Amino acid sequence: MTRSLAGMLLAATVATGVLVGTPTAASASEASTTSRPHLLDYKIYFGKCEDTCRIKVRIKNVSRKRLYDVSLNARLWVNGKKVGACYDYVGSIRPKGVRWAGCTVRSAKLAQLWTRYLDGEIDFNTRTKTNVHYEWYS
Template sequence: MTKRLVGMLLAASVATGVLAATPTAASASATSTSAGPHLIDYKIYFGKCEDTCRIKVRIKNVSRKRLYDVSLNARLWVNGTKVGACYDYVGGIRPKGVRWAGCTVRSAKLARLWTRYLDGEIDFDTETKTKVHYEYYS
């Protein structure tokens, strides 16, 4: 395999979050870099969270490569119960650049839990799990 093809496989594995299967004839350097570099750093912020929750994420490109097709997937959990998910397309991020992504979760389950919280039946401990997908060319 050429270095260009290995780079393309690595970019595909980083973008999808699933490692691509490499043939056994590939060089040792191709298998040692299969985990892929981490080119981003992000921090999660919550907006107002009642019967709807606003999730904002600050995405920072820490590499010297331009990132393409950056997108955010966020799942919202309240008291350990998944109440909804949302998606946002960010676009490209220049090297060392910062972009903001945000999405809003609205669901009947979230509204029911908020009503139970207002009635004093349960706590309202929010947690989010996010995934940021991106592509780059080496």
């Protein structure tokens, strides 16, 4: 795999949030023609995050195709430990359209870490990973 192709795949993954499989060196040229197009761009926002965390995501359809069955999966980490996950069904997004999705993570582990943060034992650094699934018809 050439360095530029790997860089483009990584940049596309970071920019759009759509996970792309990394091809082998033999199939690098095939992967550029058969890989799934990046039809979404999204940005993650955190709401109030204490013993429950609200995760909001702005999903933008950057294609000229209507996307169907769009759904959001979000996983939440605090200080590198997974504390929970949530799911939201968005529906369809028209071409060049924007939809908002949001879900709330509630778990005993999150509440325990928040209590330890209030006691001054640990920091409370939140991170999230999201994955947006969708379908389209040619």
